[in-house]
Amino acid sequence: MADLQTFPTKPRLKPTSKQPNRSPESKYWKSFKTHQISGLVSSITSINFSPLSPHHFAATYGASLSFFNPHHPFTPTEPLSTIHSFKDTSFSASFRSDGKLLAAGCQSGTIHVFEAKTRNNLRQLKGHTRPVRLVQYPRNDLLHLFSASDDSIVKYWDVATETSLNNLMGHKDYVRSGSPSPVDDNLFVTGSYDHTVRVWDIRGFASGSNSSAMVINHGKPVEDVQYLPSGGLIATAGGNVVKIWDVIGGGRCLYTLETHNKTVTSICVGKMGKDSGDESDQYRLLSVSLDGYFKVFDYSKLKVTFSMRFPAPLLSVGFSPDCSTRVIGTSNGIIYMGKRKEKIDEKPSIDQGFLGFQYRDEPKRVLKPSSFRYFHRGQSEKPKGGEYLILKPKKVKLAEHDKLLKKFRHKDAFVAVLQRKNPENVVAVMEELIARKKLFKCVSNLDVGELEMLLGFLQKYTTLPRYAGLLMPFASKVIQMQAEELRSNDKLKSQIRNLKRSIQEELRIQQSLLEIQGIISPLMRIAGRR
Structure with a gap:
């Protein structure tokens, strides 16, 4: 009899789950503590960070544009201010490279230019006849911007x-x-809904040309496009696909990423901090989709390194220049702001801002083995180097069937676990009884009511792949052992008919799957040769 003293009983048939991703990069992205900003009513159409510290971010939603300070010590989720000068839906907030101006488009086709500090409306650029969904400042140019609209004009x-x-x-x-x-x-x-991405060169405008320098076909309506930091690559998002293109090499597609299930709505570039596990800063491509997933793509290694699910379709994403804040906007007016803990050498004092001075914290007292308090440390105290922590074993609360198994009341344990109707526990007890060579003895001693309960369990779970290896032969043995009882009781006959029907249905499904496999296998071999 093996493992008689192992309690509580655990199922051995339970499939082992994949080991969680514990890579340094996964820990880095999980270190962003999420804060929820709600009450914004409309979909978050865009998110853009200021290039100047402390890197406020602007979010457009409905007919409003709000500014947030993620580093605010008390209310990081409350807007610093909100601009309501739009007559209809606002889009595409964009800070100028010096952080002093901010531009945004709107449904009416007007581009609004604001002073970032005072929020005053300085300019209104009118020329588009349809909603302006794109407004962007060039990298360092302080005098110009480019825009695009539903009128298909840039x-x-x-x-x-x-x-x-x-x-x-x-x-x-x-x-x-x-x-x-x-x-x-x-x-x-x-990028356009005509499936194309066009590269424009301003230097060609002087000669009177207004045609693009390069045209790339993404293959689906383009929702977002981003230059990657090297300047030689661009990323495009359309449908459920993200593609990386080499614009220096003539617009050649380098990689196609198909990890989202629905339309990818927004992408951005994020720069990982120095404490991310890498020796040097590295860039990642961040994507969000209508399937609710946020994904991180390492385009240097061509693999997804992190994935996170949110409870709503995602429309916009932004990452702060100081690598401290990740912001995601949803279709139901909620912003999920992920913020990393800031490493501060000296704690700021509240009194400093009001009284002009601050109190210095006293150095933490170090406990030594020579002191009495050293031997009365609390559970929160962490062991130092050379110390070994002895943990008190936790008291395990046993279920009723485990208590009965400890008393060797095998049949009573089997009936008790069947009454709970938890398949994992039932299978665990059955495996324990098999190890003790008592399972079939328990079955032979069941009365009509208990046998009916066992047959109901077998009907429900015998065809599940997770338990079929154990329950299929067990069900056959039960029917052989209790044949006379099954013939003489109408309720038990009905249970057997239901069990037979379930098994026949499972066999029919397996046969259909084999036929489908026979059709697909030759096609897969032909595709592999090509």
Whole structure:
């Protein structure tokens, strides 16, 4: 008799789950503690961080644009201020490279330019005839911006004079996304619902050309496009696919990522901090989708390194330049702000801001083995080097069937666990009784009511792949042992018929699956040869 003293009993048939991802990068992304910002009513259409410390971020939703300070010590989830000067839905908030101006588009086709500090509306750029879904400042250019609209036109603006310098034609459907080059102010890229991504070069405008320098076909309506930090690669998102393209090499597709189940709505580039487990800072591509998943993609190794599920469709994502804040906007007006703990050498004092001085914290007293308090430390005290922590064994609360097994009341334990109707516990007790060679003796001693309860359990769980290896032969043995009782009782006959019907249905399903496998296997071999 093996393992008689192992309590509580645990099922051996339970499949082992995958080991959790404990890589340094996974720990890095899990270190972002999520704060929920709710009550914003409408979908979060865009998120953009200020390039200046403390890196406030702006979020557009409904007819509003709100500013948040994720580093606020008391109310990081409360907006610092909100702009309500939009007549209808706002889109695509974008900070200028010096952080002093902010531009955003709206449903009416107007581009609003605000002073970031005072929130005053400085300019209104009018020229688009349909909603403006894209507004972006170039990398370092303080005088111009580019925009795109549902009218399929891309415009290049002189902000000071409120004039459109060029109308860039080429797209044949809604233009919803774009990105400036991180290495050259003359280049930017736009993505459209006509399935194409176009690279524009401002230097060609001087010669009167308003055509794009390169056209890339994503294959599906493009929801978002981003230049990667090197300036030679771009990432495009459309449908449930994210693709990486080499624009220097003529627009060649380098990789296709298909890990989302629904439309990928937004992508951005995030720079990992120095304490992320890597010796040097590295960039990652962040994506969100209508399937509710946020994913992190290491495009240098071409693999997804982190994935997280949210309870709503996701529309926008942003990552702060100081690597401390990750912000995700949803379709139901909720912002999930993930913030990492800041490592501060010296605790700030509340009195410092009001009284002009602060109290210094006394150094923490170190306990030594020579002191009486050393031997009366609490449970929260962590062991130091060279010390060994002796844990008091926790008292295990046993279920009724475990208590009966300890008393060797095998049949009573079997009946007790059947009454609880927990399949994992029932299987665990059956395995224990098999080890004790008492299972069939228990079955032979069951009365009609207990036998009916056992047959009901077998009917429900025998065909499940998880338990079939044990329960199928056991059910056959039970029917042989209790044949006379089954023939003489109508209720038991009904249970047997139901069990037979369940097994026949499972056999029919397995036969269909084998036929499907026979059809697919030759096709897979042919595809593999190609």
